[in-house]
Structures are given as structure tokens and as C-alpha cells.
Amino acid sequence: MILRSKPQGSAPAACSAELIAVGSELVLGYVAERNCAFLARELTRLGIAVRFTTTVGDDEQTLAETLERAIARSAIVITTGGLGATEDDLTKKVLAKVTRRRLILHDELRSRTRARYRQRGAAVPAAVDRQALVLSRANLIENALGTAPGIQLSGPHYWLAALPGVPHEMEAMFHAVVSGLLQARFGLRPSSRLRILHCGGVTEAVVNERLRPLFADWPGCLGVVARPAGVDVWLLAALSAVSPSLRRRAAAWPSGRDALLELEREARLRLGEAVFGADDETLEQVVGRLLRERTLTLAVAESCTGGLVSHLLTNVPGSSAYVDRSVICYSNRSKSDLAGVVPQLIEEYGAVSAQVAWAMADGARRTSGCSLGLALTGIAGPKGGSDDKPVGLVHLAVSDSEAVTTTYRHFHGDRTALKQCFANAALDLLRRHLLKISI
Amino acid sequence: MILRSKPQGSAPAACSAELIAVGSELVLGYVAERNCAFLARELTRLGIAVRFTTTVGDDEQTLAETLERAIARSAIVITTGGLGATEDDLTKKVLAKVTRRRLILHDELRSRTRARYRQRGAAVPAAVDRQALVLSRANLIENALGTAPGIQLSGPHYWLAALPGVPHEMEAMFHAVVSGLLQARFGLRPSSRLRILHCGGVTEAVVNERLRPLFADWPGCLGVVARPAGVDVWLLAALSAVSPSLRRRAAAWPSGRDALLELEREARLRLGEAVFGADDETLEQVVGRLLRERTLTLAVAESCTGGLVSHLLTNVPGSSAYVDRSVICYSNRSKSDLAGVVPQLIEEYGAVSAQVAWAMADGARRTSGCSLGLALTGIAGPKGGSDDKPVGLVHLAVSDSEAVTTTYRHFHGDRTALKQCFANAALDLLRRHLLKISI
Numbered sequence: 001m002i003l004r005s006k007p008q009g010s011a012p013a014a015c016s017a018e019l020i021a022v023g024s025e026l027v028l029g030y031v032a033e034r035n036c037a038f039l040a041r042e043l044t045r046l047g048i049a050v051r052f053t054t055t056v057g058d059d060e061q062t063l064a065e066t067l068e069r070a071i072a073r074s075a076i077v078i079t080t081g082g083l084g085a086t087e088d089d090l091t092k093k094v095l096a097k098v099t100r101r102r103l104i105l106h107d108e109l110r111s112r113t114r115a116r117y118r119q120r121g122a123a124v125p126a127a128v129d130r131q132a133l134v135l136s137r138a139n140l141i142e143n144a145l146g147t148a149p150g151i152q153l154s155g156p157h158y159w160l161a162a163l164p165g166v167p168h169e170m171e172a173m174f175h176a177v178v179s180g181l182l183q184a185r186f187g188l189r190p191s192s193r194l195r196i197l198h199c200g201g202v203t204e205a206v207v208n209e210r211l212r213p214l215f216a217d218w219p220g221c222l223g224v225v226a227r228p229a230g231v232d233v234w235l236l237a238a239l240s241a242v243s244p245s246l247r248r249r250a251a252a253w254p255s256g257r258d259a260l261l262e263l264e265r266e267a268r269l270r271l272g273e274a275v276f277g278a279d280d281e282t283l284e285q286v287v288g289r290l291l292r293e294r295t296l297t298l299a300v301a302e303s304c305t306g307g308l309v310s311h312l313l314t315n316v317p318g319s320s321a322y323v324d325r326s327v328i329c330y331s332n333r334s335k336s337d338l339a340g341v342v343p344q345l346i347e348e349y350g351a352v353s354a355q356v357a358w359a360m361a362d363g364a365r366r367t368s369g370c371s372l373g374l375a376l377t378g379i380a381g382p383k384g385g386s387d388d389k390p391v392g393l394v395h396l397a398v399s400d401s402e403a404v405t406t407t408y409r410h411f412h413g414d415r416t417a418l419k420q421c422f423a424n425a426a427l428d429l430l431r432r433h434l435l436k437i438s439i
Numbered sequence: 440m441i442l443r444s445k446p447q448g449s450a451p452a453a454c455s456a457e458l459i460a461v462g463s464e465l466v467l468g469y470v471a472e473r474n475c476a477f478l479a480r481e482l483t484r485l486g487i488a489v490r491f492t493t494t495v496g497d498d499e500q501t502l503a504e505t506l507e508r509a510i511a512r513s514a515i516v517i518t519t520g521g522l523g524a525t526e527d528d529l530t531k532k533v534l535a536k537v538t539r540r541r542l543i544l545h546d547e548l549r550s551r552t553r554a555r556y557r558q559r560g561a562a563v564p565a566a567v568d569r570q571a572l573v574l575s576r577a578n579l580i581e582n583a584l585g586t587a588p589g590i591q592l593s594g595p596h597y598w599l600a601a602l603p604g605v606p607h608e609m610e611a612m613f614h615a616v617v618s619g620l621l622q623a624r625f626g627l628r629p630s631s632r633l634r635i636l637h638c639g640g641v642t643e644a645v646v647n648e649r650l651r652p653l654f655a656d657w658p659g660c661l662g663v664v665a666r667p668a669g670v671d672v673w674l675l676a677a678l679s680a681v682s683p684s685l686r687r688r689a690a691a692w693p694s695g696r697d698a699l700l701e702l703e704r705e706a707r708l709r710l711g712e713a714v715f716g717a718d719d720e721t722l723e724q725v726v727g728r729l730l731r732e733r734t735l736t737l738a739v740a741e742s743c744t745g746g747l748v749s750h751l752l753t754n755v756p757g758s759s760a761y762v763d764r765s766v767i768c769y770s771n772r773s774k775s776d777l778a779g780v781v782p783q784l785i786e787e788y789g790a791v792s793a794q795v796a797w798a799m800a801d802g803a804r805r806t807s808g809c810s811l812g813l814a815l816t817g818i819a820g821p822k823g824g825s826d827d828k829p830v831g832l833v834h835l836a837v838s839d840s841e842a843v844t845t846t847y848r849h850f851h852g853d854r855t856a857l858k859q860c861f862a863n864a865a866l867d868l869l870r871r872h873l874l875k876i877s878i
Contacts, residue, residue, distance in 0.1 A: 025662075025664065026476075026479075026492075027479055027488075027489045027490065027491075027492065028479060028480070028483050028489070028662075028673075029476050029477070029478070029479030029480025029481070029482075029483055029489075030480075030662065030664055030671075030673065031476075031664065032473060032476035033472070033475070033476065033492075034471060036472070036494065037465075037468050037470075037471035037472065038468070039468070040465070040466055040467060040468030041467070041468025041469075042468070043468075044467050044468055049466075050466045050467070050468075050496075051466065051495070051496065051498075051501055052466075052493060052494065052495055052501070052505070053465075053466065053472075053493070053494040054491060054492070054493045054494075055475065055491070055492040055493075056490070056491055057489075057490065059490075062490055062491070066491070168853075223464075223469065225464065225469055225470065232469075234467075234469065300767075302746075305750070305753075306746075306749050306750050306752065306753025306754070306758075306762070306765075307741075307745075307746030307747065307748070307749030307750040307753065307765055307767065308746065308750045309746070310745050310746030310767045311744070311745050311746040311747045311750050311858075313745065314744075314745025314746065314767075314769065314819075314858075315745070315854065315855060315858070317820070317821050317822070317854055318822070319745075319769075320769050320770070323745070323769045324769055324770045324772075324773055325766070325767055325768055325769055325770060325773035325776070325777060326745075326746055326765075326766070326767035326769075327764070327765070327766055327767070327777065328739075328746065328749045328753075328764055328765035328766070328767070329764055330753065330758075330759050330762045330763055330764055330765075331759070331763045331764060333763075334763055334764035334807070337764070337806075337807070338764060338766065338777070367776075368773070368776070380753075381756070382756050383756070383757070414607075415754065415756055416754060419750075419753075419754070
């Protein structure tokens with residue numbers, strides 16, 4: 001899917017990583033594993049290539065087999081899960097066996113752990129002291145958000161960190177401690193090897209076409225991925241390579257931060273206004289920032305998306321500063337009642353039409369007294385489509401005191417995917433409209 | 440987290456499975472791997488225990504190493520990904536090498552694949568013929584939704600299926616073909632070994648407390664998992680065991696469908712109305728069915744959830760039959776404008792209060808002419824909380840022509856999690872209200 005890089009002046013080629021997620025709930029399909037994707041992306045940022053991720057159940061023998069293989073073949077091993085206080089939490093016990101260390105009761109940690117359970121008003125588990133067992137010759141990684149600390153230990157050919165499985169605890173510990181330890185140990189610079197640009201209002205094919213000249217000039221450094229929220233462009237520099245065959249292909253590999261900045265400049269030049277943000281930014285955050293900077297308020301009138309546009313907008317903390325209200329007009333009468341759409345308009349042009357989108361956006365703005373109105377009406381399916389107006393068609397409109405702009409799009413997918421596409425198209429229309437308004 | 444079962448009269452203990460997801464986009468953290476959770480759950484349903492899932496990049500050496508180990512140690516191996524038409528798609532090539540088979544050009548498949556690309560109006564990729572290569576002594580698994588067929592092959596000690604990585608193609612192929620092949624080969628009965636009960640309006644602790652007597656009587660057969668949409672109870676029977684140590688713990692293991700039905704009856708007896716559905720049913724589907732059966736219509740007034748309740752309700756195809764409209768009142772004035780809340784009520788009791796929830800639900804119903812009004816107002820944070828009204832507090836109300844019912848809940852979590860909890864609490868309040876109305 002994407003070419004990986006030639007290692008050059010950064011992490012050594014030997015510095016490849018392996019991730020292990022522990023938990024029977026994962027191998028049973030109870031809970032979808034999601035820590036590995038986070039860790040893989042963060043390691044990629046640091047220039048470390050993940051070769052394997054393995055998920056295993058809470059089973060001593062399987063876990064031991066997996067850990068033994070990992071420390072034998074990978075320079076960096078990170079495990080998640082199995083550090084809790086119950087009998088099923090085996091990571092420390094198995095790690096001690098595999099790395100030939102002793103388990104020691106850590107008195108201070110024991111008092112701290114007990115105190116933390118009490119402080120939270122939670123019952124102290126019978127086996128609480130298991131959490132105060134530490135491995136000899138290992139470092140503790142503090143867990144500011146939970147009771148199970150992490151462990152870091154090193155052997156002759158491996159560097160290993162064991163983190164808890166609760167995603168927000170694990171993520172906080174990675175950012176606060178693990179990332180720094182890895183940078184120090186392997187001489188890496190943070191955030192200089194990966195940049196993700198997010199594009200809106202364009203298809204994957206258009207992005208590929210615009211970036212075509214760069215693929216040849218920067219072999220192995222770009223990847224394009226279609227996502228529900230738009231199209232992502234991955235810009236990579238100086239990853240330690242995964243395979244010798246791919247390494248050979250990446251001839252002109254940029255080796256540092258400057259090369260990545262140059263590549264980003266080139267990509268942005270070709271993509272223009274389509275780029276709405278980078279890395280962890282979301283479209284709704286960007287739209288929120290643009291509204292806030294211009295001290296504008298917004299009223300939304302949704303039909304086919306059933307509230308998704310408003311849900312996304314209000315996921316952003318502080319969004320009440322600019323989101324005033326929304327109306328979800330699922331019936332024809334509600335379009336008249338809530339957004340002031342003249343019934344004749346619906347009769348003449350149909351509920352899914354540019355005219356009705358126009359009237360909904362303008363009505364939402366006027367009846368609310370907000371600066372802007374945003375509206376959409378479409379067909380999310382699976383039924384309700386016709387030759388003229390197929391499933392996947394959506395009409396969009398944005399209204400301000402001077403004019404109403406309408407447009408339409410046609411997407412493919414199931415009902416859930418279409419709702420996502422429609423909502424993102426509406427937010428992107430609003431974003432492009434806001435860019436034209438000066439601060 | 441959950442005890443696994445003793446194998447008894449069902450899948451042989453040797454019948455353990457291993458899943459392999461192939462794709463550099465996965466190990467780079469580009470895309471979160473999600474096929475393995477689906478396959479793990481479906482295999483658990485069939486009584487097959489998954490021991491390992493591994494994710495590897497599009498790299499020949501790594502993939503070969505992983506496949507060799509898998510067919511040596513696991514009776515069932517299922518791979519996803521790497522079957523496409525590009526150079527990076529290596530699964531077939533590596534499988535041929537590892538299982539010592541030849542790759543043969545399949546003429547009919549070649550014509551079919553080319554035709555399919557043309558039929559979709561898609562450009563025929565230069566390397567299209569790679570997709571028409573098949574392994575000697577292997578069965579093809581038809582892909583009704585895409586261009587890459589799957590492959591099934593067997594060796595002396597393994598049974599292997601290679602499926603494409605596109606989730607909806609893979610899932611359809613599993614249900615249409617793979618599940619049946621596994622049942623036939625290993626003498627399994629479908630859907631008799633796992634039942635998931637979904638509970639609403641109760642905490643994990645309450646569910647655990649009510650089921651406590653069953654944990655002793657049915658060791659290793661129950662699991663309780665807190666989910667954003669409520670609490671799930673997993674009932675398991677006759678899984679082939681993963682570990683000998685766990686197998687010993689599960690003494691009184693039920694061996695078949697009757698035992699599972701009996702266990703479900705016992706669990707439902709103790710959980711009562713809290714159980715809203717089973718297996719793939721969602722809360723919004725259940726609410727939709729109850730509304731439809733009673734030919735009732737609904738108007739929603741949301742504040743803190745910003746549209747999420749309506750978004751969930753309208754994810755269900757055909758929901759326009761009962762969802763008439765929603766108003767998202769993010770400002771105080773919009774609560775008066777859209778839901779007819781008297782401003783003095785907000786002044787006196789505050790926007791987050793039982794009184795305002797009451798007025799919003801009743802106003803939404805009256806102004807819309809719908810049979811029912813559902814409303815919620817709360818504090819999703821991270822700011823806006825106080826000692827009296829902390830972040831996580833939500834007031835809920837449901838209104839019909841006879842009365843308004845209000846209640847409140849207090850949840851913990853970040854903004855996104857709280858919106859989810861609030862929305863599910865509202866849907867569950869509506870569900871319990873509908874259960875009291877006869878059809």
C-alpha cells in the first residue's frame with residue numbers, strides 16, 4: 001500500500017518494533033483491539049518501524065511463547081494489558097519468567113495503590129498486592145490515571161515496555177514517559193518523520209492526480225488513504241526500513257526534518273484549499289476555530305444526516321460559543337415548521353432538491369438570528385432512491401446575510417457511510433465558505 | 440477477564456485458530472485493524488478458540504515467517520488482506536512458497552476479473568492478471584462484492600483460508616462460504632456456543648451482582664463487559680479450550696445448545712427488563728421496533744448530546760416512519776424558540792434541571808404533534824460543571840399525552856464518552872417507557 005523508507009542517519013535498521021496486546025476479551029472478539037494502531041502511529045512518528053503486532057489471550061503458555069519470540073527478534077517490544085489486580089493478569093509473572101527476573105513486593109507502591117483505590121471510593125480488590133509486585137532490574141512507569149504502573153526493562157538485544165491495556169492510561173503514559181525513553185535510548189528526534197495532511201471536498205483520485213509528480217520525485221515518501229472524514233495524505237521521512245527489497249526501491253529518500261518540511265510545502269502547493277488540517281486536527285475542530293476567529297454563530301438544518309453534523313460540531317469542547325441550535329427535519333412538515341420552508345417548494349421540487357436545501361439554510365439562519373445557516377437534504381438509503389434522485393445524492397447549502405450558496409454531491413456506500421460522507425461534505429462546504437470571510 | 444471453557448463433545452481441543460492481518464497500512468498505524476475482532480467473534484460463536492492474531496506489513500520475509508509458524512502451530516489459519524492487484528499484495532505468492540504449491544493463471548477468473556473492473560467503470564489495473572493467479576490444489580472462495588476472490592487450502596495439520604482485507608467483502612465471504620466450510624470440516628453447529636445479551640439502564644456492578652449466583656453454578660461460562668452502549672453479558676458454551684490450566688478450572692461446563700438456552704433463561708430471569716436485545720441487535724433498532732409496533736411518532740429535544748440521540752435513531756433504515764423531527768437546543772434562547780421552554784424556568788432552575796428536561800420533552804411533543812417527546816439536558820464538559828451540577832450529570836424526560844416522566848443520571852468519562860452515555864440513557868428511558876404501552 002505504501003513504500004517504506006530507507007534508513008538514513010536516523011533510527012538504525014535494527015531498531016524495529018513489535019507490539020503485543022494481551023487480553024482474552026481481545027482474542028474472543030469481545031472488545032476490538034485499538035491500542036496497537038495508536039502505538040504503531042506514534043512509533044512511525046519517531047521513525048521506528050513496527051514489524052509485527054500480536055494479540056494473545058490471558059494464557060501463560062501462549063504469552064510466554066510470544067514474549068520469548070519478540071525479545072529474540074525485535075529491538076523494541078511494547079506490550080499492553082495484563083497488568084491489573086486479578087488472577088488473569090499475567091504479564092508481569094510471565095515477563096519475570098521469560099527475562100529471568102524476580103518479582104519483588106514494592107512496599108511504597110503497595111501503600112500508594114491501596115490509597116488510590118480508597119481515594120476513588122472503589123473497593124480494594126483482594127489481590128491488590130499483585131499490582132505492587134515489580135520485576136528486579138526494571139524501571140517503573142508511573143500511571144497518573146490508573147492503578148497499574150508500567151514497567152520498562154532492557155536486555156542485551158531488546159528494550160521492552162509493558163503498559164496497561166486501558167487506552168487513555170496507556171496513551172498518557174506513552175506520551176509522558178515512553179516516547180522520551182525511546183528517543184533517549186535510540187537517539188531519535190520526535191515528530192520529525194511523519195506528517196499527515198487531511199483533505200476535504202476532494203476524492204482520492206483527485207488527490208492522487210494532483211500529487212502524481214511528487215510520487216516520482218519522492219519515492220516511498222507519500223501515501224494516500226481514503227477515510228470517512230475525507231482523504232489523508234501521509235508524508236514519511238527516514239523510517240527505519242522494514243524490508244530490504246523495499247529499501248532498494250526508495251532511492252531518493254529524505255533524511256531529516258528539512259526534507260519533510262519541503263515535501264509538505266510541495267504537497268500543500270498542489271492540494272491548495274483542499275487541505276483542512278494536519279495530524280490530530282479534525283474537520284469539526286477546524287470549522288469551530290474558523291467560526292470562533294470570526295465571532296460568528298451557526299444554526300444547522302439537517303435532514304438525511306439525522307443529527308450527525310450537529311453531533312460532530314458539538315464534539316468539540318467549547319462549541320456552545322458558536323453552535324446555537326440545530327433542527328433535524330425528518331418529515332416534510334417539520335421542514336416547514338422548523339426551517340420555514342414553504343410547502344409549495346417541497347411539492348414542486350421535492351424534499352431532496354437545491355431549492356429546499358437553499359430554503360432550509362436560509363430559514364435556519366433567519367429564524368435563529370444566527371450569522372450563518374448550514375443545511376443539507378439527501379437520500380441515505382437503502383430505500384427512497386429513484387433514477388433522477390439516486391441513493392447517495394445530497395444537496396447542501398450555506399447562507400449568510402448576503403447570499404446563499406448551494407451545491408450537490410453524489411456518494412456511494414451503505415446508509416452509515418453515506419451519512420458520514422454527507423456530514424463531512426456539509427462541514428467542508430462551511431469551511432470553504434468561512435475561508436472567504438476575513439477575520 | 441473471562442474464563443474459557445472445557446472442550447466437551449464439540450470442536451476438538453486441537454481445533455484452535457490463528458488470525459493474520461496483512462497490510463503495511465496496519466503496522467504503520469494508517470488504518471486500525473478491525474477484521475480480526477469480527478473473525479474472533481464469529482469463530483467463538485462456532486466454538487473455535489482463537490489463540491493468536493498477528494498483524495504484519497506487506498513484506499515477503501515477515502509474512503512467510505508468520506505463515507510458516509501459523510500452519511505449524513494452529514489447526515485453523517485465516518488471513519485477511521494482500522490479495523489485491525498491486526505489487527504490494529503478496530499473500531498468494533508467499534502462501535505458494537510456504538505451502539509448496541504452484542501459482543497458476545486461471546483463465547476464466549482472468550476474464551471475470553477484467554469484466555468486473557470494466558462493469559464498475561473502474562480502470563483495469565496494469566497488474567490485473569495477478570488477481571487471476573490461483574494456487575494449485577486450492578479452492579476458490581467467491582467474492583460477490585469485490586474483485587479479489589479468496590482461497591482455501593488444507594495441509595496435513597492445518598486448514599487455511601485467505602480472505603481480502605476490505606471489511607464488507609471479507610465479512611460477506613465469511614458468512615456465505617467460510618463458516619459453512621469450517622462447520623463441515625470440523626463437525627460444528629452454528630451459533631450454538633455464544634449468546635450476547637445487551638443490557639441498558641444498569642451499571643456493570645449491578646449486572647455482576649444480579650448474576651453472582653450464576654458465576655458459581657456455571658464456571659467459565661459468563662462474562663460481563665461494560666460498553667459505551669450499555670453492559671454486555673457473554674454466555675459461552677463448549678468453546679475449545681485455550682489453555683490446559685484454564686480448562687481445569689471449568690468443571691461444570693455445559694456441552695451444547697440446551698445448556699446455553701438454560702443459561703440464557705437463568706440470566707434473563709435475573710436481569711429482567713434490563714436486557715434490551717441479543718447478539719447483533721442495537722438499542723436504537725429495538726426502540727425503533729417498539730415505536731413501529733405501536734405506530735407512534737417521536738420528537739426529540741437534545742441539548743448536551745448535540746444531535747447524537749437523533750443520529751443513532753436515524754441510523755436505522757426506515758426510521759423516517761417514526762422519527763418526525765429533532766431540535767438541538769444548544770443555547771438558552773433556542774430552548775424557548777424550539778421547544779417552548781418558558782425562559783423563567785431556565786432562570787429559576789437552570790438549563791440543566793429536571794424542570795427544563797420536563798418542559799423540553801413536553802414542548803417537543805406538543806409543538807410537533809407527535810405521540811411522544813424525548814428530551815435531555817446535561818453537562819458534557821470538560822468545563823461548565825459545579826458542585827451542585829457536576830460534569831456528567833444529565834436530566835432526562837419522556838412525554839406522552841398523559842404524563843411526563845423525568846429522571847437523572849450521573850456518568851464519568853471525557854466529553855465524547857459522556858455524550859455516548861447520555862444518549863444511551865435517553866434511548867433506554869424511551870425503551871422502558873414504550874414497554875409499558877401495549878401494542
